[in-house]
Amino acid sequence: MSRIPAHFRALTHSRTARRTGRTAVVAGQVLLLLLSVPDTANADTGMPALAANSLPVVINNLRIWLIGILAAVATLFLVIAGVYWATAGGDPTQVERAKSALRNALVGYGLAILAPVLLQIVKGIVGAPS
Structure with a gap:
């Protein structure tokens, strides 16, 4: 029989402790694998480096991402409101939660619609060309 102290032995019998330990081991192995990539993998391939985008392109990309994220979050709140309303069962607090x-x-949808206007204002403040 092994000479593991009782409090450590109890930890190994816990399902979540074993699962957490295995996850930590796998994460450590992946991190070790990523850190052990040889430097020759970053060697020059003869291809030109990508140039950084200009400020108007960055602002346009930001606008597109901002609209997408705002629309996704607004849709999530819309679904949550529907679930609250459907499961309220006449309970006034649940109905109020659904309305909120x-x-x-x-x-969120209003902000998604106004995002281009807000970024146009930012362009004006920064002085970026349209």
């Missing part, structure tokens, strides 16, 4: 989530969704 619906208001948040509408604010």
Whole structure:
């Protein structure tokens, strides 16, 4: 029999402790693998380096991402509002919670629609050409 102290032996019998330990081991191995990539993998291939984007292109990309993220979050709040409303069963606090989530969704959609206008204002402040 092994000479593992009782409090350590109890930890190994826990399913979550074993699962956490295995996850930590796998994460450590992946990190070791990523850190052990040889420097020759970064050797010059003769291809030209990518140039950085200009400020108007960056602002346009930011606008597209911002609209997408705001629309996704607003849609999430809309779904949550629908679930709250459907499961309320006449409970006034649940109905109020659903209305609050619906208001948040509408604010999110409003911000998604106004994002191009807001970024146009930022362009004006920064002085970037249109």
